[in-house]
Amino acid sequence: MDLDTDTESPMLHPAPTSTRKLKQYCAAISVSLGALCAGTCLAWSSPALAQLSVTANSTESFHLTDSQGAAVGGMIAIGALISAIPAGFLADKFGRKNVIFALSLTFLLNWILIIFAQNVTTLIIGRIFAGIGTGAICVVGPIYIGEIAEKSTRGVLGALINMFLCSGILLTCVFGSFTTWRVLSMILGTVPVIFGGSFLFMPETPVYLVKAKNLEKAEKTLIEFRRSNHDINTELKEIQREVEASQQNAASIRDVFTSKANRRAFMSVVAVLAFQQLCGVNAVVFYTVPIFQAAGSSLRPDLVGIIIGLVQVLSAYVSLLVIEKANRKFYLMLSSVGMLLFLTALGMYFHLKSLNVDISHLSFLPIGSAVMFMVSFSFGYGPIPWLLMGELFAPEIKGVGNGFAIATNWSCAFLVTYFFPIIKSGLGAHVAFYICAGINALATVYVGFVVPETRGKTLLDIQQILNK
The missing domain is CATH 1.10.287 (Helix Hairpins)
Known part of the structure; x- marks a missing residue:
């Protein structure tokens, strides 16, 4: 099979450049602080809902039932779906910089509402604003970085989004392990202030300025x-x-499917963003505590979350150092093959356990497989989809294309969140892990045949490749 018809080889040496990259890094880091905000919002519900539960022994002025807690936790996905598609249109109309700065205010409003909340309704409204910011930054952030970065740094700068997202999750797990949910919210509320304050000094992208004549x-x-x-x-x-x-070409939804280049870009980005959620990362995260318990660990759940979060951040950092050493497709396929193997190992372990087979001599397997799964995810399907969002879509469909991609991403996240507990309780966790392993096999083949290579190419070069 032709794994890479659009580039010379899976391993390429980065082209030398004489430009100074400090400003590019500063702008990319500033934008990625929005991903840090998103990570804190995603992880907030875990420590907060445990304290707000009606079964929690706390002195809070109000508590949440299980259904109310599920609503508070799930509203971030609703907010993300609301903002994903309009975010691209707004970025095209008002500029990338203006929209990104507005998102810092959205994140800040979320924390203000949560800090002063006295009932579940206020929490839900705050979480919707958190989702709006999270969904939109995942659309506009990659666009901004893709348009300011030169081709030799685009991979590293684009991967910052994933690392900052993981860092936000880890930050929340750490502070959430020893603070109340209101104090945690106050601490996390400083992040959008830093995000918005730093981004005020960043320029608009040259691509948008050319479009604006x-x-x-x-x-x-x-x-x-x-x-x-x-x-x-x-x-x-x-x-x-x-x-x-x-x-x-007209910047219409119809144009996404009538143009060969746009159609191929759409099929590549949307599929990769779907695989990012369907690959099983949330299934492993949801089942982390039972995985550690199966290995005989007695660690508290919050410490288990910190360990997994730390693995993700360290892996994301290492991926920054090596992401320009090989092609995007190489890392995606390596990632999906690795996840396939470690999910299969997890599935076999819990399958044998359900059959009452003595597996005491394999107690190392669940934790080892879970950790290596997160490493595999962080080297490919963690950062690469965000890079492709900024690289593959032509300017006239970048807004709508990225919007649909993120909407697909969040829809798949909802499906995994909804169906994993059902499959686990009805058929067993091993079945869920086997299903995700099968999806990774499909992802490997799909990327090999459909997704084009973008590393080391200008945005114009990429459009020419898509038209072939």
Whole structure:
């Protein structure tokens, strides 16, 4: 099978560059603070709902029933679905910078509502705002980074989103292990302040400025990002050609499916974002405590969460160091094969346990498989989908395309969240792990045949490849 018809080999040496990259890194880190906000919102419900439960022995002014807790936890997905598609349109109309800065206010409003909440309704409203910010930053963040980064740094900068998302989850697990939910919310409320304050000083992307016909400012922005020793004129003309070519087509939903390049980009990005959720990462996270207990561990659940979060952050950091050492498809396929193997190991362990087979000599297997699964995820399906969002879509469909991709991502997250407990209780956890292993096998084949390679290529080069 042709694993990579669009590039020379799975392993490529990065092209040397003389440009200064500090401004690019500063802008990418500032945007990724939005992903940090998203990570804190995603993880908040775990420590908070445990304290707010009607069974919790606490002095809170109000408590939540199981159904109310499920509503508070699930509202973030509803908010994300609400914002995912409109976020792209808004970024095209008002600019990437304006929309991203507005998201810092959305995250801040979430924490203000939660900190002063006296009933479940206020918590739900706050969580909807958290979801709106989370869904939108996952759309606009990759667009911004993809449009400010030069091709030699686009992989590393794009992977920052995943690392900051994991860091937000870890941060929440750490502080949530020894603070009350209100104090935790106050601490996490400082993150969007830092996010918004830092992003005020970041420029708009040159691609958007060219689309807005502000060539003078686009040139100044390129000089700011690349410095004067870079061939600004050549890159600016390349951006103009890309934008002019894209503007010849109508930016409609229909156009996503009628153009060959857009259709292939859509099929690639949406599928990879779906596989990111269906690969089983949430299944492993949901079952982490039983996995550790099966190995004879007596650690508290919050410590187990911290351990898994730490593994994710460390793996995400290492992936930053190596992500430009090989092609995107290589990491995606390596990731899915690794997850397939370790999910199969987990499934076999719990399958044998359900059959009352003596597996005491395999007590190392569940924890080892869970940890290596998270490592495999963090090297491929953690960061790469966010990179492809910023690389594959043409400018005229980037907003709607990324919106649909994120909506698909959150829909799949909901499906896993909803069906995993049902499958686990009805058929056994091993069946759920086997299903996810099968999905990873499908993902490996799909990426090999359908997804194009983007590493080391300009955005214009990528569009030409998609049209072949």
